[in-house]
Amino acid sequence: xxxxxxxxxxxxDAMRALDLLAARPGVDPGRLGVAGISGxxxxxxxxxxxxxxVRAAAVSGYLNTFADSILAVHHxxxxxxxxxxxxxxxxxxxxxxxxxxxxxENGREDEIFPVAGFDAAVARLREVYAAAGVPGRLNAHVxxxxxxxxxxxxxEFLGRNL
Numbered sequence: 001x002x003x004x005x006x007x008x009x010x011x012x013d014a015m016r017a018l019d020l021l022a023a024r025p026g027v028d029p030g031r032l033g034v035a036g037i038s039g040x041x042x043x044x045x046x047x048x049x050x051x052x053x054v055r056a057a058a059v060s061g062y063l064n065t066f067a068d069s070i071l072a073v074h075h076x077x078x079x080x081x082x083x084x085x086x087x088x089x090x091x092x093x094x095x096x097x098x099x100x101x102x103x104x105e106n107g108r109e110d111e112i113f114p115v116a117g118f119d120a121a122v123a124r125l126r127e128v129y130a131a132a133g134v135p136g137r138l139n140a141h142v143x144x145x146x147x148x149x150x151x152x153x154x155x156e157f158l159g160r161n162l
């Protein structure tokens with residue numbers, strides 16, 4: 001009713017957190033990252049897509065296709081951006097992060113972000129990162145489990161990219 005979205009508020013908050021971090025002594029503003037799972041993964045993905053200060057993003061339990069996830073299963077209100085699916089797919093938002101580093105993961109048994117949709121999104125992102133000449137900056141991981149954080153390989157990924 002206010003013409004705003006919960007996701008918009010969360011991304012705004014994340015960007016203000018980046019402002020605070022970048023202004024702190026001892027923090028290298030060229031080495032900022034975001035990470036999250038589920039709604040936090042949504043926030044991390046959109047923040048990295050919209051704020052180029054994010055040099056690496058880790059998204060767990062969110063990357064998918066809209067058709068397989070957000071439009072197929074009941075989700076929290078923070079996943080909805082009115083009209084977005086009419087003009088873009090989730091992978092299009094994720095593609096805005098390239099050529100910066102992106103780590104994505106999904107549980108094989110995740111019922112709200114099905115692995116088939118994750119695999120389809122990752123296949124398209126691989127094309128984007130290859131076209132950008134930085135295929136090594138995209139890391140995708142499927143793990144046994146449901147809608148949860150795994151993080152296998154994340155520390156090495158962040159060490160390499162931040």
